[in-house]
Amino acid sequence: MEIIISSNTSKPIYEQITSQIKAMIMSGELQTGDPIPSMRALAKSIHVSVITVQKAYEDLQRDGFIETTVGRGSFVSAQNKDFFQEEQQRRAEEHLQEAADIARTSGIPLSKMLELLTIFYQEE
Numbered sequence: 001m002e003i004i005i006s007s008n009t010s011k012p013i014y015e016q017i018t019s020q021i022k023a024m025i026m027s028g029e030l031q032t033g034d035p036i037p038s039m040r041a042l043a044k045s046i047h048v049s050v051i052t053v054q055k056a057y058e059d060l061q062r063d064g065f066i067e068t069t070v071g072r073g074s075f076v077s078a079q080n081k082d083f084f085q086e087e088q089q090r091r092a093e094e095h096l097q098e099a100a101d102i103a104r105t106s107g108i109p110l111s112k113m114l115e116l117l118t119i120f121y122q123e124e
Contacts, residue, residue: 001030001037003046013048017056025065025076026085036066036074 003020005013024030036042039057043050057074060066064083068074096117103113 001042003042005046005048014052014055014059017042017046017048017053018059021056021060022063022065030076032076032078034076036076038073 001021001024003017005016009016011019021030021036030036036057037045039050039053043053057066057068061068061074064077066074067077099113102108103110
């Protein structure tokens, strides 16, 4: 599992860890039941404090992405995808609402907005 920490962002390190692990789970790179590195191992590999990794793991566990068992370690949870997808859909809806409001008040036709959304969605 490769986590890349950037010092060129205002995002805290624990959030960078959390978002990258969530992305690996959502993309299928990490599957239900897969083990997650121990807090110490991950902290050592990315050169950060164990407390920073602990905060990230607590957030992941709270959000249902991982399950931690004393003596066994942390594993990808089975219930994570639906929750995360719902949250991402809500975020997309907020942006789409803002775009629709701008288009409507600026006289941009719906057909043009659909064309733009299709282009953006299909870009790789």
